[in-house]
Amino acid sequence: MRNIKLTLEYDGTDFCGWQVQPEGRTVQGVLTENLTTLLREPVKIIAAGRTDAGVHARGQVVNFSTGSTISLQGLHRGLNALLPPDVVVRRVQVASSGFHARFDAVRRQYLYRIGVRSTALDRRYVWTVLRPLDLSVMQHAASILLGTHDFTAFCLSPGERKHCLCQVLEVSLKKARGEIHFRITANRFLHSMVRILVGQLVGVGCGRLSEVEFKQLLTGGKPHQPVAVAPPQGLCLMRIIY
Amino acid sequence: MRNIKLTLEYDGTDFCGWQVQPEGRTVQGVLTENLTTLLREPVKIIAAGRTDAGVHARGQVVNFSTGSTISLQGLHRGLNALLPPDVVVRRVQVASSGFHARFDAVRRQYLYRIGVRSTALDRRYVWTVLRPLDLSVMQHAASILLGTHDFTAFCLSPGERKHCLCQVLEVSLKKARGEIHFRITANRFLHSMVRILVGQLVGVGCGRLSEVEFKQLLTGGKPHQPVAVAPPQGLCLMRIIY
Numbered sequence: 309m310r311n312i313k314l315t316l317e318y319d320g321t322d323f324c325g326w327q328v329q330p331e332g333r334t335v336q337g338v339l340t341e342n343l344t345t346l347l348r349e350p351v352k353i354i355a356a357g358r359t360d361a362g363v364h365a366r367g368q369v370v371n372f373s374t375g376s377t378i379s380l381q382g383l384h385r386g387l388n389a390l391l392p393p394d395v396v397v398r399r400v401q402v403a404s405s406g407f408h409a410r411f412d413a414v415r416r417q418y419l420y421r422i423g424v425r426s427t428a429l430d431r432r433y434v435w436t437v438l439r440p441l442d443l444s445v446m447q448h449a450a451s452i453l454l455g456t457h458d459f460t461a462f463c464l465s466p467g468e469r470k471h472c473l474c475q476v477l478e479v480s481l482k483k484a485r486g487e488i489h490f491r492i493t494a495n496r497f498l499h500s501m502v503r504i505l506v507g508q509l510v511g512v513g514c515g516r517l518s519e520v521e522f523k524q525l526l527t528g529g530k531p532h533q534p535v536a537v538a539p540p541q542g543l544c545l546m547r548i549i550y
Numbered sequence: 551m552r553n554i555k556l557t558l559e560y561d562g563t564d565f566c567g568w569q570v571q572p573e574g575r576t577v578q579g580v581l582t583e584n585l586t587t588l589l590r591e592p593v594k595i596i597a598a599g600r601t602d603a604g605v606h607a608r609g610q611v612v613n614f615s616t617g618s619t620i621s622l623q624g625l626h627r628g629l630n631a632l633l634p635p636d637v638v639v640r641r642v643q644v645a646s647s648g649f650h651a652r653f654d655a656v657r658r659q660y661l662y663r664i665g666v667r668s669t670a671l672d673r674r675y676v677w678t679v680l681r682p683l684d685l686s687v688m689q690h691a692a693s694i695l696l697g698t699h700d701f702t703a704f705c706l707s708p709g710e711r712k713h714c715l716c717q718v719l720e721v722s723l724k725k726a727r728g729e730i731h732f733r734i735t736a737n738r739f740l741h742s743m744v745r746i747l748v749g750q751l752v753g754v755g756c757g758r759l760s761e762v763e764f765k766q767l768l769t770g771g772k773p774h775q776p777v778a779v780a781p782p783q784g785l786c787l788m789r790i791i792y
Contacts (some may be wrong), residue, residue: 317671319671319673351625388668393673398667422733429606431635
């Protein structure tokens with residue numbers, strides 16, 4: 309048996325997220341089905357992280373065990389030939405037998421693209437915010453995220469986890485290609501955490517939330533208003549680091 | 551009567567090109583229909599250039615005359631509210647009464663994106679070429695294009711025009727964002743000219759065509775092989791200069 313590691317890119321627009329569901333097209337479902345066809349054996353796929361409906365990936369990592377003797381190149385080409393155009397295998401590697409795509413991941417990196425004008429060409433990949441945003445205030449708020457904090461206020465279902473502490477290792481919010489790009493690397497992410505962070509940062513940028521209130525949310529404070537979750541299409545899982 | 555100038559962005563993927571057809575969804579058709587609804591009068595739209603099926607635009611320019619007294623902001627917002635998500639008005643201006651979007655254009659700028667690996671997220675906007683390409687040979691061939699040449703060999707229907715002379719004012723072929731970007735500015739473009747140029751430049755890059763043969767095509771030579779037309783999705787009309 310070999311333990312195979314795949315790096316995947318997908319356009320989340322037409323998927324109901326990563327995880328297999330009884331109904332609806334999912335990335336895990338499409339990948340499992342085509343791998344089973346190619347390898348002629350049942351395959352159980354483990355992903356580094358589940359992405360929500362509409363969220364994209366450039367560097368999702370998965371692993372699975374197989375008894376097939378197919379070459380890595382044959383697997384790579386064969387799978388890309390079978391997969392629909394919105395899922396692409398970028399890399400195929402043999403991993404050590406104990407490698408686990410989810411448990412062994414030490415850092416995850418996301419990009420969220422905020423568009424500042426209406427767009428046709430990027431509409432599937434940005435959240436368009438037409439209100440004026442104060443970038444420097446947003447940048448300062450974003451910089452507070454660095455380090456270990458309790459992200460309870462930035463999790464859609466905090467009760468599911470033992471604790472909500474996450475260590476943010478890198479964070480930036482910058483103008484790029486006429487958009488605002490929010491990049492964040494952390495040891496773990498909670499449910500919808502990046503999208504809630506972006507929703508609240510945009511709140512800071514348009515004056516709905518003060519920087520002091522934003523900071524309070526990081527020290528166990530509860531949001532006064534319903535949580536603002538940025539829409540999924542702006543989000544992309546960029547990289548998993550092992 | 552005011553003469554209105556619009557700058558448009560559109561995703562050509564789901565359009566049968568710019569020009570109205572008896573059947574099939576076209577950008578001109580969708581724009582005319584929604585402008586007529588908004589202004590409550592028939593509207594005749596003139597575009598700087600027709601784009602083919604599947605070709606995109608970030609800076610298409612059109613003009614039309616209207617007796618409507620709607621404000622420019624009302625026109626901008628109203629039209630973007632009515633238009634489908636794959637067409638967006640970027641700018642609305644009042645032009646001089648004699649302004650003609652096509653005849654007054656002095657330069658047109660196109661970008662063609664060549665992808666060098668399989669991609670899910672950019673599949674609607676790049677031509678993926680998996681054969682190895684010699685970038686420096688392609689760059690040298692592209693540099694020959696600068697100046698005025700007879701582009702008969704790079705036109706799908708040369709008989710339709712009086713002559714095929716075009717003046718290329720800027721040209722570049724560069725690595726950008728892990729892709730190869732071909733940018734070209736000229737006073738005019740012939741039918742499918744950019745796509746044939748890219749098809750032949752890729753021919754040079756993979757050794758199918760020598761640089762000498764490419765140069766001969768620019769001096770009235772006829773292609774020995776069937777003309778290689780790069781697919782539409784990599785092409786984007788970037789800017790019209792008046």
